Amino acid sequence: MFNSFCEIDAGTFGNPVEVEKFEFNRLANGRWPGLLERIRADAGANVSAGFGTYLINNSGSDTLEDENFDQILAALHRYEEPFEEVNPREIPHYRPEARHRASRALYIPREGWVNPIELIEALSTILARSPNVRFVDDICVRLSQKAGRVTAAWTEHSGEVTAEQFLVCNGASFSSLVDASNLGIDFQRVFYGVGATVLLETGIETLSNCIRTPNRGLACGLYSAPQSSHETVVGASNFISPGPTLHVRLTSIYTILRSIMEQLNQAYYRAELIRINVGWRPTSSDTLPMLGATSIANLFVATGTKRDGLHCSPVIAEFIADLLVEGKSAYQFELFNPERKLNRYLPRDAAIATLVRHTMNAAYQHDFVPAKNRMSEDLEAYYTMEFTKLHDDVGALTWGIPAELKDMYRYGHIK
Numbered sequence: 436m437f438n439s440f441c442e443i444d445a446g447t448f449g450n451p452v453e454v455e456k457f458e459f460n461r462l463a464n465g466r467w468p469g470l471l472e473r474i475r476a477d478a479g480a481n482v483s484a485g486f487g488t489y490l491i492n493n494s495g496s497d498t499l500e501d502e503n504f505d506q507i508l509a510a511l512h513r514y515e516e517p518f519e520e521v522n523p524r525e526i527p528h529y530r531p532e533a534r535h536r537a538s539r540a541l542y543i544p545r546e547g548w549v550n551p552i553e554l555i556e557a558l559s560t561i562l563a564r565s566p567n568v569r570f571v572d573d574i575c576v577r578l579s580q581k582a583g584r585v586t587a588a589w590t591e592h593s594g595e596v597t598a599e600q601f602l603v604c605n606g607a608s609f610s611s612l613v614d615a616s617n618l619g620i621d622f623q624r625v626f627y628g629v630g631a632t633v634l635l636e637t638g639i640e641t642l643s644n645c646i647r648t649p650n651r652g653l654a655c656g657l658y659s660a661p662q663s664s665h666e667t668v669v670g671a672s673n674f675i676s677p678g679p680t681l682h683v684r685l686t687s688i689y690t691i692l693r694s695i696m697e698q699l700n701q702a703y704y705r706a707e708l709i710r711i712n713v714g715w716r717p718t719s720s721d722t723l724p725m726l727g728a729t730s731i732a733n734l735f736v737a738t739g740t741k742r743d744g745l746h747c748s749p750v751i752a753e754f755i756a757d758l759l760v761e762g763k764s765a766y767q768f769e770l771f772n773p774e775r776k777l778n779r780y781l782p783r784d785a786a787i788a789t790l791v792r793h794t795m796n797a798a799y800q801h802d803f804v805p806a807k808n809r810m811s812e813d814l815e816a817y818y819t820m821e822f823t824k825l826h827d828d829v830g831a832l833t834w835g836i837p838a839e840l841k842d843m844y845r846y847g848h849i850k
């Protein structure tokens with residue numbers, strides 16, 4: 436997805452760090468249409484993509500998603516981003532069950548989608564034709580350094596690869612490579628945001644546009660987009676893991692499949708399941724990207740982009756290319772300095788309240804039906820107590836734990 440406004444949360448504009456992160460993401464907005472044209476022409480290949488996203492507000496979870504929707508609407512006005520309020524009944528191929536129908540919807544013409552497999556293939560084709568590019572199809576097991584410079588990347592089967600400059604951009608596996616390399620830099624740990632999407636053969640019910648909800652608790656909500664004239668991709672789940680996980684949990688796939696049949700298009704009961712895609716969102720310990728130069732003169736880093744790395748990639752690529760070629764960039768991305776200390780930008784009380792809201796919302800996404808008594812209030816009180824205790828236990832007295840990382844703190848993966 437090329438989403439920027441759709442990724443805004445209720446708390447985004449209450450926190451200067453989150454505003455800066457949103458504005459970084461937004462830099463990529465206008466880049467994609469021209470870039471896609473260029474990639475198609477240079478590769479001589481089709482890359483399926485399109486623009487125009489329908490953002491729906493339904494009752495699939497709790498009021499957190501209504502607040503996120505309100506915040507997106509306010510931001511569209513504030514930033515003068517083009518959009519229209521539309522009748523959900525008029526969204527092409529949107530046919531939810533009656534009790535899950537949306538009450539409100541927006542059409543945002545500059546937010547879009549791409550087939551990422553076709554995109555990566557086209558980029559590979561272009562690079563393979565360049566006389567300046569050599570692919571080494573191998574795993575880098577460690578970097579070696581001497582006198583303050585990286586001297587080589589050591590691979591599993593192809594031996595040593597030498598170069599003048601090194602960019603570590605291996606996504607969620609960043610920390611395992613750094614740990615094996617003895618670089619003498621105390622980078623924050625990057626986790627594996629294990630996520631899945633499902634590719635469906637949808638025939639005449641294939642979407643013409645992206646249709647999605649706002650973010651939901653601990654994940655990006657329900658989204659769907661065409662991938663070709665007959666395929667639709669739906670997603671997405673998120674599970675933060677300290678180590679690599681090759682397969683997705685059954686609960687994630689169950690929730691995606693149930694949600695799309697109930698909340699997107701009832702006719703998808705007869706869609707054919709082509710493939711389950713599993714990927715790792717590189718999630719840093721403070722949730723911010725890690726981009727730029729390091730204290731080792733010829734070592735650069737680009738990771739930690741979590742769930743919007745594809746969308747932001749033209750800006751990241753330009754920034755890193757500036758640093759590699761010119762030694763400096765006009766972009767001011769100090770917030771994303773890869774060697775920063777953990778940025779504890781969340782106030783403690785707000786973080787505890789957010790954790791409670793996200794955890795309750797996640798429960799609704801996973802079939803929670805409260806008893807007809809004080810169960811919801813009691814649960815909220817219990818979670819407030821638990822998350823306050825978690826903050827006390829890890830010494831978070833003046834700062835807050837990002838909601839998605841609560842288990843990484845709970846189980847001691849972030850010290």
Ligand SMILES: Cc1cc2nc3c(=O)[nH]c(=O)nc-3n(C[C@H](O)[C@H](O)[C@H](O)COP(=O)(O)OP(=O)(O)OC[C@H]3O[C@@H](n4cnc5c(N)ncnc54)[C@H](O)[C@@H]3O)c2cc1C
Pocket residue numbers: 436437438573574575576604605606607608612628629630631632670671672713714715716717737738739740741742743744745746747
């Ligand atoms: C289910 C799901 C849905 C998503 N949806 C979106 C979306 O809609 N929009 C969006 O913008 N982003 C989305 N993302 C996030 C996006 O995929 C990431 O932000 C982005 O891929 C991160 O890019 P990266 O290059 O840092 O890491 P990756 O894309 O993970 O690439 C890292 C590469 O390094 C390779 N590698 C790892 N270790 C080594 C090693 N030791 N040696 C050699 N190679 C190595 C890996 O094989 C991989 O090819 C989604 C992610 C998931 C999982």
